[in-house]
Amino acid sequence: MRKLIIVVALLCLSAILALPTFAQDEFVFGMVLVGPKNDGGWSQAHFEGGVYVAEMLDGVTFLEPQENINAGNPDVPFDVAVSALIDQGAQLVFTASDEYEEDTSRIAADYPDVTFINVSGDDAYLGTAPANVGNVMGTMEWGKIMAGCAAALQTETGSIGYLGPLINFETRRLVNSAYLGARHCYEARGMNPDDLVFTVTWIGFWFNIPGVTLDPTEEANTLLNNGADVLISGIDTTEAITVVGQRAAQGDTVWAVPYDFMGACDISPDVCLGVPYFHWGPVYSDLIGAAQAGTWEQDWLLTNPDWSDLNNQDTTGIGFMTGPGLTEENAAALESFIADAAAYAEENPEGIYLWTGPLAYQDGTVLAEEGANLPYIAPLGEAPSVWYSEQLLEGIVGASES
């Protein structure tokens, strides 16, 4: 017994001494992810962004990310994950989910020397975050209008299904953007946009939590059973394209538009119309470069598509990778749509293409009069904006509030 105690004590001691250390001049950063780093979606896009930074910048170390830190996994709380990264020497921590917004601001106060970047929050915009917290988000609205357009170009049944996560401002504005893109391109095909059926099913969270959310596999099938032949994914994981691939293999004519991660089409290339994706590498490089040089300042940062070269891996923040499932003719139509969007973006840096009046919410509330451009963001309650989408748009089938 005594021997055992000595062995255990020695082991403890050696473990404490073996704390990892890095050379003084290395800049260390880490990230907290909601899902696994290989989820084929949201979390993987962030992970690849970190890998990009580690390759591009000298003297930078990217720690193994903290994966699966989420409500479904309460054994490892957010605070423990963050302090583990800081113990390993992290000087900058990306907290890559809106789920972490409040926790990030809270914990940042305990670590004033560490820079925190919360992805998709708006505490820095609202001025409620400590000085060492910044926000970054991509203008995925652009990606989603392209997703909606691709779906509307290809649909044969005139019915599109959208697999939504939970309901909030972000998810509503993304659904709305996809719908606007779909209407526009359906009309461009010579069809009546009012005939387009656009149905949203919310599963209740960013990904499946058994017993708590609806099952995304089941819901994807249900949307297809109800007549949709294109599924647009709005959730973090890949169920939509997996199900569509399965249905196509049994002979159904169906397609999918996955989400978040550039490589998401690979799961089932033949049914993939394309994927709107976040490309975090360039903006992460800028942020880390600034932090390394000591010039970083609190900011609410938006990353945009590089309109001169949408899929340029060194410059774009939001991209759209066309999938093998899109017909050549439709791919050409999508390309000319993207050119129109680019032209609009040049002229209206404050707005998003197609978010132009007349626009109305589901309950009939007018959002923008004929010809008026909606601003991207404006303080909530003072003026309507794309960012604070309070309802789904008129014409969408689905719930606006949970």
Add this chain to the structure above:
Amino acid sequence: MNPQRLMTRFGKALIPVAISLLVTALLVSLAGVNPLNAATELLRGSFRDLGAFANVVNFWIPLTFASIGLIITFTAGLWNIGVDGQITIGAIFASAVALSWDLPAPLLIAAQIVAAMVGGGLWGALVGILKARLGVNEIFGGVALNQIANLATLYMITGPWQPPEGGSVRSSPPFPPEALLPRLSDDFRISPLMLIGVVVALIVVYLALRGTRWGLQLKATGKNPRSALLMGVPTNRTVITAFIVCGMLAGVAGAFRALVVFQSLRPLVSGGIGFLAILVALLAENRVLLVPFITFVFSALLGGSAQLKVALRLDVALVGVVQGILVLTALLFKGASERFQATSSQPSRTATRPEVAHE
């Protein structure tokens, strides 16, 4: 108890521990990690510094509350799988008070804990009434009520307690500072109030089971409800009160999770502590005084699990595997040794349960 019996008992406890460690080591090696590394990281995660140790204590307190509650229902022969839901409802009730009542700190804290006990007790009573009056098996009633409690949490977060900026499922608004329990120090963030609470609960439940009429009724009901009824024990009432008291203790555990661990209401707020508590109660075999030790080991494992994940990328499920295998081998070993004794010498079944003599 003489030293020799103590030794054999100790030896008996050690064999399942050794077996489960061996199996775990094998699994860890399968995952490509040196088991010794895993063990050191685990210990480092739990005991590295005061902060890490406080984390262990913060698992230990709610787990112990729930486990001693379960000793009560187990004594009455009841499978209170619904304990996890009772923790959750306790957390919701405590949050309701924290978010809506405007009281000075001491009163607010007292009100929160009382509310949590009421909530947990009600949820427990529901299982008890379903079981005793309506014949619904407590296991299934409990499982369903657990899920409903989880969904109720989500409903409160996405509905009535929506943060001002709207639509999110991450948490309720953070509780006001008056609602939070005072901490021992900034380095050692544990709540002395709750620590005292656990000790008091341990003593009270120990005494209640040992020396009160209610304790005897619980035991009689647990042994054989039919003959207990014939002996004049109001078994239905005993069953329901057992669930209520267990629910109240679980409710305090829930209040702790919300008020101390998260400082807001979260989805899946219990963190599965109720299920762990069932494993603890199975290991303790209705002996209240063993509970704090078992829960301490479990909490140290939980506290270290995050470190395993962080340092060695071992999934936290590993800790669940260790705990599960430990309880399973303990049950199997107990069966095997009883079997062995039964064949080698005539069994004296009453000897292991001296309390029967009191009845």
Add this chain to the structure above:
Amino acid sequence: MSDPLISTLAGIVTNATPLVIAAMGETITERAGIVNLSLDGSIVLSAMSGFVVAYSAQQILITSAGMTAPEAAGLSVIIGAIGAMVVGALVALLIAFSSISLRQDQVAVGFVLTLLGTDLAVFLGTNYARIPGPQILPTDLPLLANIPVIGEIFFQQSGFAYVSYLLVFGTWWLFFRTRQGLSLRAVGERPEAAFARGIPVNRLRYLYTALGGAVVGLAGAAYSLNVRAGWTVPPAMGGDGWIALAIVIFGGWHPFRVLIGAYLFAGLRSLASVIQRTPGIEINITLLNAAPWVLMIITLLLVSSGALERLLQVLPRPLQKPLRGILRSDPPAALGTRFERK
């Protein structure tokens, strides 16, 4: 796909298939007097194992037999399903061993295995989560698939669904039309009497626990190789084991009623998404997700308490008796109790 209503109903049959299979396995086990409470963990563990085995089999078939992925898929799924059944049977055997041979509480061991099965599956299966693997696709049954409505709902399904129909019918046949079934039921109802008639009670209990466990394992395979399209962490089939256990009670340990119970639960679940898409109905989505659990309590309340009997009393007398025969049922009398040779 044709009419949305028909395809929704067909979807319900698809989604209910693993529930039907799992509940049928448990029905067999419980009819023999043993409770396999570990269903939720068994299903998850066998779903993981089934997927991993099928995935590995496919890789081997591709590299060594030179098959293409689609060619290898069918055989791989069958191998995976067998793997899952072995795992399910092993878990069940552990329960049989500890309760019959070691005289431990079935519920205790079953509960521990519930938690252990899930954690073990997550730990061992992390590296296989969310990778594309072999899946079984629906195939129309010749002739039957062409029947209007019925054919579209029931006979344009995957192999697992067809197996589930056979299983339900086969279980019924075994229980009520064979000598083995008579012994099986005797062991679960009156083991002493059965033993006196020379039936090896504990040997049969071992056998049917293992058989039932293998069927439960098949349900796991039905999730990961068909209905839930692969293996994910957290396991997408978590929680369904408990529903399957409740369905056995709801179904009164009778194969046909268990089948109806499974379809009912699956139908209710799909209602949650139907209502969401129906304009004009404003119900909180989270509350809708609670519906299956509320239904679980209500159905158990109906079958366990006197409520059903009181309900029957209201009906005209000639209706009472046949209805009671259909609706009421008691658990196997010796369910969960030990049998020891005196």
